[in-house]
Amino acid sequence: xxxxxxxxxxxxxxxxxxxxxxxxxxxxxxxxxxxxxxxxxxxxxxxxxxxxxxxxxxxxxxxxxxxxxxxxxxxxxxxxxxxxxxxxxxxxxxxxxxxxxxxxxxxxxxxxxxxxxxxxxxxxxxxxxxxxxxxxxxxxxxxxxxxxxxxxxxxx
Amino acid sequence: xxxxxxxxxxxxxxxxxxxxxxxxxxxxxxxxxxxxxxxxxxxxxxxxxxxxxxxxxxxxxxxxxxxxxxxxxxxxxxxxxxxxxxxxxxxxxxxxxxxxxxxxxxxxxxxxxxxxxxxxxxxxxxxxxxxxxxxxxxxxxxxxxxxxxxxxxxxx
Amino acid sequence: xxxxxxxxxxxxxxxxxxxxxxxxxxxxxxxxxxxxxxxxxxxxxxxxxxxxxxxxxxxxxxxxxxxxxxxxxxxxxxxxxxxxxxxxxxxxxxxxxxxxxxxxxxxxxxxxxxxxxxxxxxxxxxxxxxxxxxxxxxxxxxxxxxxxxxxxxxxx
Amino acid sequence: xxxxxxxxxxxxxxxxxxxxxxxxxxxxxxxxxxxxxxxxxxxxxxxxxxxxxxxxxxxxxxxxxxxxxxxxxxxxxxxxxxxxxxxxxxxxxxxxxxxxxxxxxxxxxxxxxxxxxxxxxxxxxxxxxxxxxxxxxxxxxxxxxxxxxxxxxxxx
Numbered sequence: 001x002x003x004x005x006x007x008x009x010x011x012x013x014x015x016x017x018x019x020x021x022x023x024x025x026x027x028x029x030x031x032x033x034x035x036x037x038x039x040x041x042x043x044x045x046x047x048x049x050x051x052x053x054x055x056x057x058x059x060x061x062x063x064x065x066x067x068x069x070x071x072x073x074x075x076x077x078x079x080x081x082x083x084x085x086x087x088x089x090x091x092x093x094x095x096x097x098x099x100x101x102x103x104x105x106x107x108x109x110x111x112x113x114x115x116x117x118x119x120x121x122x123x124x125x126x127x128x129x130x131x132x133x134x135x136x137x138x139x140x141x142x143x144x145x146x147x148x149x150x151x152x153x154x155x156x
Numbered sequence: 157x158x159x160x161x162x163x164x165x166x167x168x169x170x171x172x173x174x175x176x177x178x179x180x181x182x183x184x185x186x187x188x189x190x191x192x193x194x195x196x197x198x199x200x201x202x203x204x205x206x207x208x209x210x211x212x213x214x215x216x217x218x219x220x221x222x223x224x225x226x227x228x229x230x231x232x233x234x235x236x237x238x239x240x241x242x243x244x245x246x247x248x249x250x251x252x253x254x255x256x257x258x259x260x261x262x263x264x265x266x267x268x269x270x271x272x273x274x275x276x277x278x279x280x281x282x283x284x285x286x287x288x289x290x291x292x293x294x295x296x297x298x299x300x301x302x303x304x305x306x307x308x309x310x311x312x
Numbered sequence: 313x314x315x316x317x318x319x320x321x322x323x324x325x326x327x328x329x330x331x332x333x334x335x336x337x338x339x340x341x342x343x344x345x346x347x348x349x350x351x352x353x354x355x356x357x358x359x360x361x362x363x364x365x366x367x368x369x370x371x372x373x374x375x376x377x378x379x380x381x382x383x384x385x386x387x388x389x390x391x392x393x394x395x396x397x398x399x400x401x402x403x404x405x406x407x408x409x410x411x412x413x414x415x416x417x418x419x420x421x422x423x424x425x426x427x428x429x430x431x432x433x434x435x436x437x438x439x440x441x442x443x444x445x446x447x448x449x450x451x452x453x454x455x456x457x458x459x460x461x462x463x464x465x466x467x468x
Numbered sequence: 469x470x471x472x473x474x475x476x477x478x479x480x481x482x483x484x485x486x487x488x489x490x491x492x493x494x495x496x497x498x499x500x501x502x503x504x505x506x507x508x509x510x511x512x513x514x515x516x517x518x519x520x521x522x523x524x525x526x527x528x529x530x531x532x533x534x535x536x537x538x539x540x541x542x543x544x545x546x547x548x549x550x551x552x553x554x555x556x557x558x559x560x561x562x563x564x565x566x567x568x569x570x571x572x573x574x575x576x577x578x579x580x581x582x583x584x585x586x587x588x589x590x591x592x593x594x595x596x597x598x599x600x601x602x603x604x605x606x607x608x609x610x611x612x613x614x615x616x617x618x619x620x621x622x623x624x
Contacts, residue, residue: 007388052623053401053571056392060402063389064376072384076319077375080368087311089260089365090372090409096263097405100568103521104245107252111267155243155520163544208467209415209557212548216558219545220532228540232475233531236524245521246528246565253561256412259365311364399623401572408575416557419564423579467555 005049008058015062015138019045021120022142026149028118034153041149048148053101057144061094061137069134081136091137095144106151113143161205164214171218171294175201177276178298182305184274185265190309197305204304209257217250217293225290237292247293251300262307269299317361320370327374327450331357333432334454338461340430341421346465356461365413366457373406373449381446393448403449407456418463425455473517476526483530483606487513489588490610494617496586497577502621512617521569522613529562529605537602549604559605563612574619581611
């Protein structure tokens with residue numbers, strides 16, 4: 001699994017998302033509740049990325065985004081994914097495999113992040129809207145990782 | 157089921173939540189996406205209250221709140237519920253029986269509402285914090301109903 | 313959506329699953345509780361296939377299976393999906409987008425079907441194990457559709 | 469939390485469920501996949517009972533069962549809970565707070581156990597049907613604990 005964790009981090013980076021970007025949102029969300037540092041938030045992100053549910057969701061979600069943007073899926077699925085109307089919903093479900101694992105605080109944080117789209121989540125979403133790359137699954141996955149980190153910190 | 161729907165509405169009112177209060181948040185959330193009226197939002201709330209998952213969650217959640225505030229449950233459970241620290245989580249889970257029924261848009265809206273607590277949701281939460289009544293389950297249930305309504309409108 | 317429903321049925325058939333196959337399991341599961349006919353079960357299957365969550369899950373799941381079997385996804389994801397060890401879990405999560413929509417009876421039936429794998433679900437699973445086609449997502453989707461039908465009948 | 473874990477175990481025992489009873493089902497389910505002992509299964513059960521989601525679900529579920537059987541909840545809720553028709557569904561939802569925490573293997577095992585009701589789960593269910601005590605939430609909670617243990621073993 002160590003190897004898959006590293007691959008997951010690499011895949012995130014290839015799509016423009018670093019551990020630092022994720023930790024930044026975690027810090028911003030949690031600093032109001034507790035005294036934390038950026039370094040601590042990075043450690044929490046790395047600990048969340050140890051979990052197999054998180055690794056599998058990252059790898060699968062990014063693979064689907066890439067297959068959609070290069071037209072490697074059935075035409076009707078490419079249409080659904082690249083247009084990402086709010087009603088598609090499979091992207092949020094995939095992210096749930098991360099969120100469920102981290103309890104109810106993760107769940108409510110996920111909903112909030114998915115709607116507010118702060119920092120890197122908003123930038124990813126924007127890239128998707130400009131059709132530069134397909135980010136339908138990626139933005140939900142990043143929101144889910146942040147939510148998992150928030151829950152981890154809150155439960156400590 | 158017709159009868160249970162009426163009882164559910166009555167129980168909500170007894171705890172200070174009217175159909176009108178709920179419709180107000182629905183209107184406020186959805187008006188930016190589509191042209192709607194308050195009357196229409198009230199109709200949507202009433203249609204969501206037809207669903208048995210919604211009725212059962214309302215009746216059960218309010219019954220638990222009331223049993224907790226009058227010390228009719230095991231002491232340790234009364235403590236957990238009346239203190240409602242964010243880590244308890246059973247209240248959000250109960251609300252999920254409503255949210256799941258209405259798809260992924262309901263899920264993300266629920267998380268948002270649970271964090272932002274607009275209008276009546278905030279007022280309920282405040283009542284609970286002042287220990288005037290126990291609202292641990294009620295605020296999540298109302299947020300879930302609003303989320304279900306938002307999803308219903310968005311999917312039309 | 314009418315068109316997407318027809319495409320979803322066609323995609324299922326291309327992977328060897330007919331409405332008749334699905335209705336057969338529904339009949340077998342529900343005949344002990346109520347007097348039903350095969351025709352009625354087919355109607356229920358067709359009504360479940362009206363729901364967008366169901367259509368999207370079918371189209372997406374089958375597209376992923378096909379992309380995995382033709383090596384169109386990242387190598388590590390192809391490995392995860394074509395080996396479908398029990399711990400992968402993304403296939404069950406995708407099926408949850410169907411199951412959640414149909415309430416708690418659907419949920420418990422899904423778990424049962426996923427473990428027992430009756431009729432067509434077992435045959436799909438066997439095809440996957442023989443590496444003739446990739447059926448990692450397909451068997452869970454079919455189990456979820458059957459579970460949704462069982463819940464629909466039980467709630468009537 | 470140590471204290472609440474002990475209270476949760478005591479509450480289970482007061483309702484007729486021992487760690488040994490739970491471990492017995494875990495052993496029976498998992499012995500086909502791996503070499504395990506009863507002692508190991510007991511350790512796994514105790515480790516699952518460390519999790520706060522599990523403790524909270526046990527305490528809350530049993531408290532609701534007891535309040536229902538002594539008529540301490542609203543009449544309509546007592547009726548819903550003591551009759552536990554399959555369509556109530558709040559009991560399964562509460563158990564989900566345990567199941568979700570332990571991933572997709574826990575989810576499918578839960579559905580299976582909820583339908584098959586082996587050993588102590590069946591005995592609890594029977595007690596409930598004979599109206600000797602209310603076990604509407606208890607049987608789902610025990611099934612969820614077993615499912616969590618199965619998932620824990622399978623993931624090792």
